[in-house]
Amino acid sequence: MSELDLQKLINAAASGKRPHFFGDQDVDRLLSIVWAMASELAVTRERLDTVERLLAERALLDRAAIDAYRPDGTAAAERGQWQIEYISRLLRVLQQEVDALQRDSR
Numbered sequence: 001m002s003e004l005d006l007q008k009l010i011n012a013a014a015s016g017k018r019p020h021f022f023g024d025q026d027v028d029r030l031l032s033i034v035w036a037m038a039s040e041l042a043v044t045r046e047r048l049d050t051v052e053r054l055l056a057e058r059a060l061l062d063r064a065a066i067d068a069y070r071p072d073g074t075a076a077a078e079r080g081q082w083q084i085e086y087i088s089r090l091l092r093v094l095q096q097e098v099d100a101l102q103r104d105s106r
Helices: 003-011 025-057 063-068 073-090 092-104
Strands: none
Touching: 025 063, 025 073, 025 092, 073 092
């Protein structure tokens, strides 16, 4: 499966109506965004902790060097692209609703 196919699958809307748990649909949307962000952060934190521990354990790099790091232009551009994709994943619930409204208006 290509990266593009995977992204399409991840961003695909579920069939049927989105379940609502609160009286206000905006609260449901916000909660969906918060959970997406929390999931992303939890995975990132776990991986970062693993990398830092392995580097320190092998005496390859200490945590102070990580704190002092400043990205070059290429790294900054790659991080910028990642941030765009990340925000897209977080706001997926809103994009799916916009897509549904556009389909319904046709």
